[in-house]
Amino acid sequence: MTAQARGLHARVLDSLGPAITAGEYPPGSVLRTDELAQRFEVSRSVMREVVRVLESMHLVASRRRVGVTVLPAAQWNVYDPQVIRWRLAGADRPRQLRSLTVLRSAVEPVAAGLAARHASAEQCAALTECALGMVATSRGRRLEEYLVHDIAFHRIVLDASGNEMFARLGDVVAEVLAGRTHHDVMFEDPDPAAVTLHVRVAEAVREGDGPRAEALTREIAEGALRELDILAPPPTR
Amino acid sequence: MTAQARGLHARVLDSLGPAITAGEYPPGSVLRTDELAQRFEVSRSVMREVVRVLESMHLVASRRRVGVTVLPAAQWNVYDPQVIRWRLAGADRPRQLRSLTVLRSAVEPVAAGLAARHASAEQCAALTECALGMVATSRGRRLEEYLVHDIAFHRIVLDASGNEMFARLGDVVAEVLAGRTHHDVMFEDPDPAAVTLHVRVAEAVREGDGPRAEALTREIAEGALRELDILAPPPTR
DNA sequence: GTGATGTAAAAGTCTGACTTTTTGAGCACA
DNA sequence: TGTGCTCAAAAAGTCAGACTTTTACATCAC
Known part of the structure; x- marks a missing residue:
């Protein structure tokens, strides 16, 4: 049902997004773009784009010298169809x-x-x-x-x-x-x-x-x- | 009220986003990332991130060999607070x-x-x-x-x-x-x-x-x- | 303890090269 | 004429590396 080969960006997003909405990274957790890029075996550019999208969904906030912080669920864009799908697929x-x-x-x-x-x-x-x-x-x-x-x-x-x-x-x-x-x-x-x-x-x-x-x-x-x-x-x- | 110096990415987004929701680029219009990057005087990386965010809002769709296509309003994520703000500021x-x-x-x-x-x-x-x-x-x-x-x-x-x-x-x-x-x-x-x-x-x-x-x-x-x-x-x- | 200063860490930005997909033109063949 | 194949180019996608900017935090002077 869900396509598989939609480009690296989408694949990483579909992996990281659900992980966040599922609470795998509790609010306040700090991630680093470089580390994530390594973990998912993609370049920094791809990971940056993913983070930017997560940021636009208010799932994370990115701050200099700090990193990418996971936001509390109360701030998530729960009307975003993608977020809804991720959450419906989760626990x-x-x-x-x-x-x-x-x-x-x-x-x-x-x-x-x-x-x-x-x-x-x-x-x-x-x-x-x-x-x-x-x-x-x-x-x-x-x-x-x-x-x-x-x-x-x-x-x-x-x-x-x-x-x-x-x-x-x-x-x-x-x-x-x-x-x-x-x-x-x-x-x-x-x-x-x-x-x-x-x-x-x-x-x-x-x-x-x-x-x-x-x-x-x-x-x-x-x-x-x-x-x-x-x-x-x-x-x- | 609205901050001014939040980084290039945010500034370009706040310029292109409202332009799209205001209908300056009618649905079906095709933009090219490179051209946009030139127009806004930013690097392709920044413009790519902007396009990715607009894509996640379903304002545009990006396809290889075609370009960045503006989607009809019926597909926009009208619950996205940013989209709401852009539209409320528009015509x-x-x-x-x-x-x-x-x-x-x-x-x-x-x-x-x-x-x-x-x-x-x-x-x-x-x-x-x-x-x-x-x-x-x-x-x-x-x-x-x-x-x-x-x-x-x-x-x-x-x-x-x-x-x-x-x-x-x-x-x-x-x-x-x-x-x-x-x-x-x-x-x-x-x-x-x-x-x-x-x-x-x-x-x-x-x-x-x-x-x-x-x-x-x-x-x-x-x-x-x-x-x-x-x-x-x-x-x- | 308070305040200035410096340093390093991380995101942000830019550039250029390369890859992949896809469209549409041109061409061969029925 | 029409149908299908091949191929070249166009644009997004990806990568790597260098550089800039902001800023949290530690250190030091007072």
Whole structure:
């Protein structure tokens, strides 16, 4: 799935980045560019470019005479898709998945409400098609096919909201949904109630009923949160 | 406000980045690293690092034998604080401000609801203090002082939500609020209704009443959106 | 103890040579 | 005419080494 030969830069980045987000280098750790270059067997130029990118993600800070300091997680650009991917691949995947699901629960209802007002005819049609696709694949262990429709559905809603900040969360939602299907226990067919809700959201959007689309999407989100509470430890407190 | 002597890399980045987000190089434009290096009078190494960072923001894509291609805005990492700053400083500031305000209207109510459940005693106290500070400075053209309290208030709510994705939006909210006070017409004292709502949100959080905190924050957000509708052209359609 | 001074460590910058990938032109062949 | 192959050039990618600049820290004088 993930390409292998995208150049040295990308390979080193994909090795060092996850190591940092996984906490292998605790905040405050100091690295040296030269040492890293040796460790990864690349030239200083390549390593400098990698450090610059990590710096732009606020994963590290580079200071003269000190070195490259790992920053505390509170400063990381947690909205950077690459950072999200690295963290989802790492150990605190469950916590990450929960954070993102909570974010979804805030954003998607509002996005659906806006979509009801802004969606084009094509988008409405596509949405309905996705919902029907979900219904069709919701039984009989066709999880992969269901997932495709589910992702497409939520992407369309976010796009149709007309808000670019919402639209850009499409990838995040895709990651969360895929994560749920692939990694977490998902032996059962999808919850029939959720499927129905998706159909009704598509309806509401088609009819331009913003408040209803919003309320229904809120129900979907709450369902996802409940599901997460069952599978993963809630806030662990 | 903005530092000047942070090294060549940062200076070139702060010159090229805004130029791209401002649309000076339309999507599909092809730049060459060497040419850019000449134009900005820096070495290729520096320019390469700049390009790598722009690439990590998905503002450009670099391909062999082709050059550095400017990507369409739909692919930009619009959650990157630096990109947000560049865009807010540019021409489509109004649109940007609207997108971010809509995002706030989705996120902050949910964050407030969570804060009511998770806020520590210290956070509750700080929140109340901010609200009182807002009351105290809400009359008599003390906009700057008011702004400080307003920003602190929203930051605390987002932090207290216990969700890192929400917490990281503190800077965005600060930018939006500051933008409203500084750039947009804001001759009047703050809306008294908004001030009262902040006080009541602080109360609700202190009392652990999530639903009320959420509802009240939703009112604040709706007020902000209304205000924006008056000052700036709505969705221009 | 306080403050000036010097030193060395690390990032920052520049240069030039070389490698690798990729595009598109030119050409052969059907 | 069109299809596919070869090849050369263009641009990014990589490397190595020298030099500059900043700055933390130790040392020394007072």
